[in-house]
Amino acid sequence: MAWRSSLSRSVKEIRFLFCQSSSASGPAREFVKKNYGDIKTHNPALPILIRECSGVEPQLWARYDMGVERCVHLDGLTEAQIDKKLEELAKQGAHKAK
Numbered sequence: 397m398a399w400r401s402s403l404s405r406s407v408k409e410i411r412f413l414f415c416q417s418s419s420a421s422g423p424a425r426e427f428v429k430k431n432y433g434d435i436k437t438h439n440p441a442l443p444i445l446i447r448e449c450s451g452v453e454p455q456l457w458a459r460y461d462m463g464v465e466r467c468v469h470l471d472g473l474t475e476a477q478i479d480k481k482l483e484e485l486a487k488q489g490a491h492k493a494k
Contacts, residue, residue, distance in 0.1 A: 413457070414455070455469055
């Protein structure tokens with residue numbers, strides 16, 4: 397997971413949206429619980445926003461330079477798949493930075 401160390405170079409902000417109680421948001425909640433500390437340790441200046449809203453579909457947003465944002469819907473994904481989606485968003489940002 398070496399990509400986590402360079403996350404703040406390609407992404408300006410990460411935003412997780414999920415429901416506090418729905419089963420569809422369960423893996424997203426667990427991913428944040430288990431991985432927030434590691435991501436923040438490697439990227440202390442990177443804003444990581446956690447937004448909870450009743451009934452919302454779980455989503456992961458990445459904001460890049462010039463206000464460009466990309467969204468990935470997390471409904472039905474496992475924690476490992478969410479990690480892979482975050483990695484993909486980070487790589488997309490690295491390509492935009494070139």
